Each structure stands twice: as structure tokens, then as C-alpha cells.
Amino acid sequence: MFSTPFVLTFSLLLSLPILFLLAPRILPPRLSSVPISPSDELEDLSLFRRASATPTTRLPSSFSHLAASKPKLKIAFLFLTNSDLQFAPLWEKFFRPPSAKSLYNIYVHADPTVNVTSPGGVFEGKFIEHAKRTYRASPTLISATRRLLATAILDDPANAFFAVISQHCIPLHSFKFVYHSLLKSRSFDFSSGDPDASTQYGIRLQYKSFIEVISDEPRLWKRYVARGRYAMMPEVPFEDFRVGSQFFVLTRRHALMVIKDRRLWKKFRMPCYREDECYPEEHYFPTLLSMQDPKGCTQYTLTKVNWTGTVNGHPYTYKKSEISPELIQGLRESKYSSSYLFARKFAPDCLAPLLKIADKVIFRD
16 A cells, blocks of 8 residues: 555654654753842942042052052951851951051951841941842852952052951961061062062062962863853963962952953853852952963962862861961961961851960960
């Protein structure tokens, strides 16, 4: 009745739906990063434009050799948190000396979706407006840091250094030591070479940003292609892609570079296809500053972190039983500078033993 070829063709057509159901479905990769809403982006851009308009002639970190005398330069401490500031009592002691009062400012970006309680004291009234929700391993942490930088730039033209601190960070020295190391010492930074070559009449001529910049990390390529093989091009070639700690100390000049940037931000805000390789907050800042001013960066951070026994990308967390004078001394040791100034990560119950050794160990330089 029907020819053999016709029967075979008809049978094959009937079997196609079954074959389609049995075959593995090929789906596009799932985007993992949390997108930033257009309204949040517009609000940030408005803030960044206002801060970027700060006259450069007013900047105390413009490397004038007269800047160290007057006005008094300040350090802006930028606390980035999504939980209570458990170590606030320790930081309270750090900021307590009367001589320090006019030499610092505090700014706190607290995730508004978390009920973060103000600890009062030096932190009273220091929580910035328009804070947004943050997620780990997402561009929301970049945005939060940029918000802190812009707020501090607008707030006080005397803010010369901007130190990003997490709720898990502790100071390793007194405020006096930190201030002297950043703004006065000629020998604190080992990367500067001959200290006499960067001074005139005993006064610092130039300041660098203390930011970690790594170009030879083994997983760098996988992180680079986390958004797609060519997604970062042409703005960020792989040879310019860097990684480093998100906790750094920037000069005012570099803080302005960060909030003025639009070109690299549009790449780093893109969502990733590989969740396990997506940490934009560890790449954006070192890549941007390395591309724009590599000689103005020390290439290392002043925040000590222990990556031994890391879990899910988190550094080692020190426990209450480990707190001792010996631990503090060990955390200070650095081959890049005279000392690390901060350290993380500490469990909340470390507060009591840290306070016990604060005056005799931590703040005794």
C-alpha cells in the first residue's frame, strides 16, 4: 500500500517528539549575580557627580608639601557592614584619645534590610543615608564602597585617606600609630624606596594608596571569563585584570578616581554565569587603579587576613581561645611595611579577651 521509504520517514517523524523529550535539554547558563536596580544606579550617579565636582584645589592630598602643616589632614574610616558592629567597644578605645578627635571621621554603610543597631558613642550619627542592600560576591559591595567614598569626600575636604573596614576588622595599633604611619612616617612603606627621596625639609611630598594588586593569581582567568569570554572587552583586557583585598586605604586622589569612573563600572556590574568564580568586589578596585595609576599604589593592603583553612571563600575566623598578645604581635608582622594596621576576621565572642589586652598590648606601640 505504501512504499518502504515512505513508511520509514513517517515512523521517524512520529518518533521525533519522543526523542526530543528523552534528549537532555541544553539551557543557557544561569546568571548568578544580583542586579542593581535602575533607581539605585541613578541615585548613586547623582551622589557621585556631586562628590566629583569637589574642587581639586581644595584637596589636602594633592601632594603639596604644605598640606601636612595646615589644614590638619584626616583619616576617613569607612565601615561596611551587614550586621551589628560587634567590635565597637574596641574601636571606641581606638578613637578615644583627645588628640585624635580632630584627625578622623567615621562613616557607616549598614545594609538597610538588616536591623543593624547603632552602638552609640563615636558611631552615633555616623550611619550614612541612602545605604542599599548588599550581597556577598556581587557588584552591590562595589556600589556600597563607592557610596562611602563619595559621602566622605563631600563631607569633609580634610579627609586625605579613606580606610575601608568591615565589622569583622580590629585595629592592631593605637590611633596615633596609624595616623603617623599614613601621614607622617617616611619609612613606614617599604615600597617607596629611599625615604629621603620622597621628602623635602622632612615633609612628605607624595602619598600612595595601600591597596593590594595581584596579577598572577592562579584562578584569574576563570574569574575574568565568569561573565563570558569576551564580556570584559575592550575596556578590560585580560592582561590588565587584577585581584586584591576589598579592604584598602585610598588617597583622596584615588577615591575621586573611583567615584568618577563609569567606563570600567559598566563591565564589573554585569552579572556572572559562574557563581563560584564571581567576586567583582575583589577585582574592580585593583583593576581600575592599576590601569589608571599603578605607580601611585603600594600593591599591598594594610589589613592582615589569614587564608589558611578558608571555607567557601571566607578567610579564617579567629576564635576567643586564640586571642593573646602573641597573636597580636604575629598579625602585625609585614614584609611590605613596618606593620599591618588592621586585621580580620574575628568571631564576635573575641571582644572580651581583646578588650582585656587592648591597653597593654594592642594600643601600646
